[in-house]
Amino acid sequence: MIEVLASGALNTVQDLGRFGYRKIGVSVAGTMDKLALAAGNLLLGNDRNSAGIEINIFPFRVRFLGDAGIVITGADCAAELDGASLLPWWATPVSSGQVLMLSAPTQGCRAYLTVRGGINVPVVLNSRSTDLKAKFGGHDGRSLRKGDRLAVLNPGTDSNGWEFDYGVEPPNVALPFNPRTAEGTVAVRVIPAAEYENFSEHGQAKFWSSLWRITPYSNRQGYRLAGTALPTEGQVELLSHGLVPGTIQVPPSGQPIIQMSDANTSGGYPKIGTVIEADMWRLAQAGLGKSLQFVQVSVEDAIAALVAERAWLHKIEADLASLQATSKNASTK
Amino acid sequence: MKLLDLNTLIQWLKDADIHTFELEERGLSLRIAMQQLQPEGHRINASLLTTNLPKRRLHLVVADAKGIFLTVHSLRAAPLVASGDAVAVGDVLGLLKITDVVYKAVRANRQGRVVRTLAGNGQQIEAGTPLFELDIRKSSDLTSLRNKTWKK
Numbered sequence: 001m002i003e004v005l006a007s008g009a010l011n012t013v014q015d016l017g018r019f020g021y022r023k024i025g026v027s028v029a030g031t032m033d034k035l036a037l038a039a040g041n042l043l044l045g046n047d048r049n050s051a052g053i054e055i056n057i058f059p060f061r062v063r064f065l066g067d068a069g070i071v072i073t074g075a076d077c078a079a080e081l082d083g084a085s086l087l088p089w090w091a092t093p094v095s096s097g098q099v100l101m102l103s104a105p106t107q108g109c110r111a112y113l114t115v116r117g118g119i120n121v122p123v124v125l126n127s128r129s130t131d132l133k134a135k136f137g138g139h140d141g142r143s144l145r146k147g148d149r150l151a152v153l154n155p156g157t158d159s160n161g162w163e164f165d166y167g168v169e170p171p172n173v174a175l176p177f178n179p180r181t182a183e184g185t186v187a188v189r190v191i192p193a194a195e196y197e198n199f200s201e202h203g204q205a206k207f208w209s210s211l212w213r214i215t216p217y218s219n220r221q222g223y224r225l226a227g228t229a230l231p232t233e234g235q236v237e238l239l240s241h242g243l244v245p246g247t248i249q250v251p252p253s254g255q256p257i258i259q260m261s262d263a264n265t266s267g268g269y270p271k272i273g274t275v276i277e278a279d280m281w282r283l284a285q286a287g288l289g290k291s292l293q294f295v296q297v298s299v300e301d302a303i304a305a306l307v308a309e310r311a312w313l314h315k316i317e318a319d320l321a322s323l324q325a326t327s328k329n330a331s332t333k
Numbered sequence: 334m335k336l337l338d339l340n341t342l343i344q345w346l347k348d349a350d351i352h353t354f355e356l357e358e359r360g361l362s363l364r365i366a367m368q369q370l371q372p373e374g375h376r377i378n379a380s381l382l383t384t385n386l387p388k389r390r391l392h393l394v395v396a397d398a399k400g401i402f403l404t405v406h407s408l409r410a411a412p413l414v415a416s417g418d419a420v421a422v423g424d425v426l427g428l429l430k431i432t433d434v435v436y437k438a439v440r441a442n443r444q445g446r447v448v449r450t451l452a453g454n455g456q457q458i459e460a461g462t463p464l465f466e467l468d469i470r471k472s473s474d475l476t477s478l479r480n481k482t483w484k485k
Contacts, residue, residue: 076408087425087438088408107408167428167436173407174434312434319432 001065002115004148005099008057010220013119013138013150014261015051018127022265028245029129029137032220032261032284033110035171035309036074040114042316043071043091045162045324050118050153051128053144055111056220058104062113068094068152069116069164075108075285090167109287116162117154132220133262163327168316171281175312177305181293185211186286188279189297189305190248193271195235199250203231207272211291212256218288221262225292229254230272240266246275246283248294258283278305341389341448341468344417392443393451394465396458400429400437404454412454414465418447426465429458445469 016037017030031037031054038048058077071091072079079086080101086092094100102111121128121139130138139148168174181187196204212225232254243249247259249269258275259267260283273294275283286292297305346365396402404412404427414426420441427439427450445467452464 076406087406090436090438165438167438168434169430169436170408315432315434319435323432323435 002068002119002150002152003063003065004061004144004146004150005063006059006061006146007055007144007148008060009143010056010132011060011144012054012130012132012142013051013121013128013144014054014130015118015128016049017261018125018129018131018137021125022242025265026125027131027133027262027265029127029131030261031112031129033074033112033281035175035281035313036110036112037114038313039089039168039171039316040071040073040112041118042313042320043089043166043168044069044114044116045320046114046116046118048313048317050114051121051138052112052114052119053150055102055113056109058102058111060102060111060113061099063099064094064096065149066096066152069162070094070100071114072102072111073114073170074111075105077102077105077111079111087167089170091164093164108285110284115152117152120151120153131262163324166320166323171309171312175278175309177279177282179293179295182211182291185291185293186282187293187295188283188286189276189302190273190294191276191297191299191302193247193273195238195270196272198235198270199272200231200234204272206230207256208294208296211293214286214288214290214292216288219262220260221264222260223258223283225256225258227255230256232270235270237268238270240268243267244274246277246280247271248273248275260284276302276305278302278309344446390469391448392445392467392469393463394426394439394441394443394467396429396439396460396462396464398429398431398437399459400431400457402439402452402454402456402458402462402464403428403430403436404450414447414450416447416449420445420447420467439464441465441467443467443469 014031016034017028018026019028037052040052041048041050069091072086073089076088081092081094082098105111124137127137130141135141139150177187179187206228207230210227212227215224215226217224230250232250232252243259243263243266245259245261245263248271249257249267250272251257251269256272276297343365406413406428414420420426421444422441424441425438426441429437429439431437448466448468450465452458452462
């Protein structure tokens with residue numbers, strides 16, 4: 001069991017998402033930074049879809065009411081276990097009674113707490129993710145609060161089952177994408193979407209060349225951006241159609257909206273582009289006030305980036321499996 | 334006396350809260366006066382010090398696997414340890430990237446103080462390579478030294 005000692009609104013139980021129900025109006029939900037959750041789970045020998053806690057508001061403090069193994073991924077939030085500093089993206093054994101404290105990150109904005117076995121909340125529509133809009137899934141369909149107790153599947157450190165104390169190289173190093181942009185700007189790759197051609201050449205050029213600031217009216221549902229408004233003359237609102245996380249819409253204000261994990265399942269604003277799936281974690285870690293630059297890529301580039309991301313996760317899984325096997329052989333000798 | 338020893342000596346003096354230090358040895362004469370000088374009466378007799386000064390005891394922390402040695406975690410700005418840091422058994426001193434994606438920690442196996450880092454950040458190293466030099470004198474050595482010197 002894990003007891004929440006301090007938490008802000010918007011810290012929720014999430015897995016990788018609830019797929020296959022958009023047709024009945026159910027959002028995908030799931031972690032904003034899917035690489036962070038998946039890598040954390042792999043470090044613990046979990047299925048990469050095991051549920052963890054997404055922490056958007058700090059400080060966040062929990063007490064472990066049983067032995068456990070944990071990893072903190074995503075943004076580095078100077079995690080401390082009973083006051084001792086923990087490495088980020090690192091598997092650490094925890095003893096019953098210990099208190100974990102996460103502080104506001106200076107780089108990135110969301111952290112993930114994964115636990116050996118995974119958080120045990122009921123599976124609803126094939127997922128343990130919290131759907132904040134529809135108020136179901138996760139822990140009682142809501143954000144975590146002080147006093148909440150979360151059960152863990154197959155808890156314990158079970159040294160025969162898994163050796164801790166390995167870390168992984170975070171994706172900012174392992175999967176770099178650093179085109180030349182203004183200092184402090186987050187660059188994400190975008191493929192033009194269905195209505196891209198309806199924008200004037202001037203509007204298209206502006207979309208790529210502008211810096212777009214993430215406004216405070218941004219959340220897990222979508223990022224509202226601010227910059228020099230895109231010209232929208234001649235744009236007509238369309239009949240509602242399906243949306244996916246990553247879709248960039250341009251409402252009549254000319255200020256783009258990017259749909260995120262809790263994206264609406266449909267909408268009618270013209271779509272100028274889609275952030276590629278492999279860069280959604282970069283977007284997830286870009287906090288309020290950050291500036292974004294969109295970099296145009298082809299569908300082939302987007303697929304190649306996704307292949308690289310999957311290869312990275314696969315390598316983590318394979319390398320850890322072989323290290324675990326080696327240490328098991330060594331200990332039985 | 335090498336420059337390194339001099340730096341270490343200054344660190345000792347700082348730790349032991351000693352403000353003035355004099356030493357005469359084989360024709361070498363040395364006087365170190367720390368900032369924030371204390372009244373003259375606290376001046377330390379060099380002969381007393383040389384007989385009581387505990388010898389530095391060095392311990393090497395070696396790599397237990399081959400890989401790329403890292404002194405800084407990529408998500409953090411500060412190195413994991415710096416010269417002069419006190420470390421306990423199990424503290425992380427550095428990282429080893431042992432596969433394309435996996436890190437292993439280089440941990441202190443003795444309590445002590447980091448004297449220096451023996452390999453560079455990003456250096457490819459073999460198992461058995463010395464990575465850190467720790468001074469493993471007991472801190473009680475320094476405490477007893479301080480007690481003796483202040484008695485004067």
